[in-house]
Amino acid sequence: MPPKDSTSATRAALLDAARREFAAHGIAGARVDRIAELAGVNKERIYGHFGNKEKLFDAVITDALDDLTAQIALPGADPVDYVTRLSAYYDKHPEVVRLLMWEALNYRGQELLPGQETRVERCRRKNASLAEGLGQEPSAGTARTLFVLTGLALLPSMLPQLARIMVGEGDGEHEALREHVSAFTAAALSTAGGRHDSGAPPLPPS
Amino acid sequence: MPPKDSTSATRAALLDAARREFAAHGIAGARVDRIAELAGVNKERIYGHFGNKEKLFDAVITDALDDLTAQIALPGADPVDYVTRLSAYYDKHPEVVRLLMWEALNYRGQELLPGQETRVERCRRKNASLAEGLGQEPSAGTARTLFVLTGLALLPSMLPQLARIMVGEGDGEHEALREHVSAFTAAALSTAGGRHDSGAPPLPPS
DNA sequence: TTGACAGCCAACTGGTTGGTTGGCTAGCGT
DNA sequence: ACGCTAGCCAACCAACCAGTTGGCTGTCAA
CATH class of the missing domain: 1.10.357.10 (Tetracycline Repressor, domain 2)
Known part of the structure; x- marks a missing residue:
């Protein structure tokens, strides 16, 4: 398999790209293809890592709220x-x-x-x-x-x-x-x- | 043409249905077909009366704000x-x-x-x-x-x-x-x- | 009476979208 | 050295969806 931190980097890139895309267009308006492209990885990785669009959104929200709470x-x-x-x-x-x-x-x-x-x-x-x-x-x-x-x-x-x-x-x-x-x-x-x-x-x- | 108030009734039915649909799902999430079905008229009427989805949304908002201002x-x-x-x-x-x-x-x-x-x-x-x-x-x-x-x-x-x-x-x-x-x-x-x-x-x- | 037009609809279209599949590759344990 | 598997990708797919088309109908003006 690729170096262990590569997969977590992929995941992080997806989360970051998803945050921008969801913030800009919402859940219904967000485009899975755009998120993958913005993250520079293949679309399928989203499903591999998060399951589906909505679960990705949940992950983004959780991420954001954790940061807010910490700050x-x-x-x-x-x-x-x-x-x-x-x-x-x-x-x-x-x-x-x-x-x-x-x-x-x-x-x-x-x-x-x-x-x-x-x-x-x-x-x-x-x-x-x-x-x-x-x-x-x-x-x-x-x-x-x-x-x-x-x-x-x-x-x-x-x-x-x-x-x-x-x-x-x-x-x-x-x-x-x-x-x-x-x-x-x-x-x-x-x-x-x-x-x-x-x-x-x-x-x-x- | 059909009785004059029929067309305005169609328009009103569309506005009402659109208000529900847009309120529930937003602009990106709203479905033109659903609005037409809920209003009980043909989808094409939306384009005849309002032009497109977004203009319909604008009409809905204007309508709602006029009511609010009046009340x-x-x-x-x-x-x-x-x-x-x-x-x-x-x-x-x-x-x-x-x-x-x-x-x-x-x-x-x-x-x-x-x-x-x-x-x-x-x-x-x-x-x-x-x-x-x-x-x-x-x-x-x-x-x-x-x-x-x-x-x-x-x-x-x-x-x-x-x-x-x-x-x-x-x-x-x-x-x-x-x-x-x-x-x-x-x-x-x-x-x-x-x-x-x-x-x-x-x-x-x- | 008639013809022209506004309002309406069923059926269609083609571009888009979330999600899947099958195969390739690189690192790990043995 | 070598097979196993996790991570990744290009290509694919079927459903979906905003918007269009062509034709029908009832009304009104002439």
Whole structure:
């Protein structure tokens, strides 16, 4: 057989090419032939290594999420900084955001897929970390806050066109928007000691 | 020719079927044959009425956004209520959210497409309304706030799986999440008179 | 009455696509 | 030295799919 690291190199090349292709065109739009060509290997290798198109996509997602988890520390004591860091990561890796969107659109209404336990566990850990940072016990309320924080960090990279339409596209505008998101988060968390589970807090002057 | 309203009925049936199909599978994943069958008309009618698959998608989006604009009043004096209303609309029309996501993934990096002026104008109006509600002049800052508000309203419907993973899926949980988003918004806007353009406001207790 | 045309459809087309097959090659154990 | 096998590839295949064609029908204007 070829040198052992050759096969893992093939696999890595395929994963990399697949990441680009899937990020650009989604699962249905991605072309297996293009992925193989971009990776510089034969199409059949995809089936040898991953089974089929969809499993390749799963491998790409898992890969991307592992990297993200390794790079971004838990919310910890400073949730606002967490949003800032997350947001910066997404800004630097727009393909990851696109992959997550394609995936979100793909699996709908399904129950928790096997293999999602890793994600659930990660979220549990983040929730625990966030709760500790807020000086509370982990609860549905802190989990909801975690969801909002995660979503806020995603927004600018998820909806770049909407951002362009709404706030224009001068240079530095994207950065300014991300800062605005962080400031918005800070403002929300600084009210009522970070608790806002129900009951509408005071409204702004009308 | 057949009765005049028959052709418009055909067109409407196609638009409706296309909305479902596109929402479910996206542009690349949608099947023209399926749309025609679901609408109960011949496939060729799609080309007669709309030109091609992509133009049909554009028509679907335009249709959906017109409806949304007609149903949701401007932010006006109560931005938090605006988020609540928007969020409720998206909750009631999940296909619209999915259509917007497919569209966001489809057109990337492009300049403002012709025909987008309508959207720009609508955003301008919303921004003016929001600024008035906040007692400010319309500015990049208010536009950024508008972006965040719009995004916050979208989040629960955009990322239902993430919500499930993070906060579970008990009944009423989705509603609770939307309320949390509204409360979060209220908390943010009640700080510093709704202004948070730059410079981080005080952080929550660590 | 008639002819022209818009709306509609069944059947067709040819390029594309995910996935397979059979054979070749190079490294490993013996 | 040598056969066995994992990794790889060129060529192939059948299903699929967006878009087209040619003909039929009912309506309206003249």
